[in-house]
Amino acid sequence: MILEVAILNIKSGMSNDFERAFQQASSIIASMPGYISHDLQKCIEKKDQYLLLVYWETLKDHTVGFRQSIEYETWKKLLHHFYEPFPIVEHYYSVIDSSNKLSIR
Amino acid sequence: MILEVAILNIKSGMSNDFERAFQQASSIIASMPGYISHDLQKCIEKKDQYLLLVYWETLKDHTVGFRQSIEYETWKKLLHHFYEPFPIVEHYYSVIDSSNKLSIR
Numbered sequence: 001m002i003l004e005v006a007i008l009n010i011k012s013g014m015s016n017d018f019e020r021a022f023q024q025a026s027s028i029i030a031s032m033p034g035y036i037s038h039d040l041q042k043c044i045e046k047k048d049q050y051l052l053l054v055y056w057e058t059l060k061d062h063t064v065g066f067r068q069s070i071e072y073e074t075w076k077k078l079l080h081h082f083y084e085p086f087p088i089v090e091h092y093y094s095v096i097d098s099s100n101k102l103s104i105r
Numbered sequence: 106m107i108l109e110v111a112i113l114n115i116k117s118g119m120s121n122d123f124e125r126a127f128q129q130a131s132s133i134i135a136s137m138p139g140y141i142s143h144d145l146q147k148c149i150e151k152k153d154q155y156l157l158l159v160y161w162e163t164l165k166d167h168t169v170g171f172r173q174s175i176e177y178e179t180w181k182k183l184l185h186h187f188y189e190p191f192p193i194v195e196h197y198y199s200v201i202d203s204s205n206k207l208s209i210r
Contacts, residue, residue, distance in 0.1 A: 002149075003146055003156075005146075005156060019200055019201065022201055023201055023205060026201060026203075026205045027205060030203065030205070037202070037203040038202065038203055039199055039201075039202040039203070040199070040200050040201040040202070041108055041110075041197035041198060041199050041200065042197060042198055042199075042200045043195055043196070043197050044107075044164065044195070044196040044197065044198065045195050045196065046195065049195075050197075050200075051108075051110060051197050053158075059149065090148055090149070090150050090151065090154075091148070091149040091150065092146035092147060092148050092149065092155075092156050093146060093147055093149065094144055094145070094146050094147075095124055095145050095146065095147045095155075096124065096127055096128055096131060096144075096145040097142070097143065097144040097145070098131075098135065098142040098143055098144070100128060100131045100132060100135070
């Protein structure tokens with residue numbers, strides 16, 4: 001399982017519109033092969049900053065399957081105009097969780 | 106529920122030592138009042154970068170309860186010397202998750 005992580009900074013005053021658009025966009029990502037779950041989180045300390053977390057079965061499910069899909073074009077149209085600056089997306093895998101066991105890879 | 110988020114950059118070559126120390130430190134955080142769960146994630150794209158996610162019942166459980174505790178002194182001794190630069194910690198709350206319902210706060 002892979003975690004996609006992006007810190008999203010939204011143009012000033014557009015957070016409410018962004019949240020509504022993201023709600024619409026959620027159904028796109030949730031329909032993609034390899035999608036597991038997602039969570040859009042809003043920052044307490046920094047106005048207009050969000051954290052997007054998306055769990056995928058594999059890295060390629062996101063980087064190839066989703067990003068090269070027709071659905072991604074709709075996703076971009078719904079969301080990309082809200083971002084300033086354009087976000088850096090990174091991928092992570094869990095090494096130690098609440099079970100406190102070190103994952104072997 | 107509040108999500109504590111920190112991007113951790115570990116001094117070059119110390120990632121294995123950090124992971125072992127974090128495993129030891131995990132039991133400290135897991136014993137604190139208001140702690141729900143945590144996950145240490147390792148970045149695929151950036152060497153020696155991690156993402157720490159900790160769910161707390163309230164913001165104060167982290168910022169006051171944990172940070173002003175005796176246990177935090179041990180946490181610091183175990184972990185803080187691995188970080189370069191020292192991480193910025195932020196807090197988030199969920200607005201849209203996989204259920205695709207906008208949270209009302």
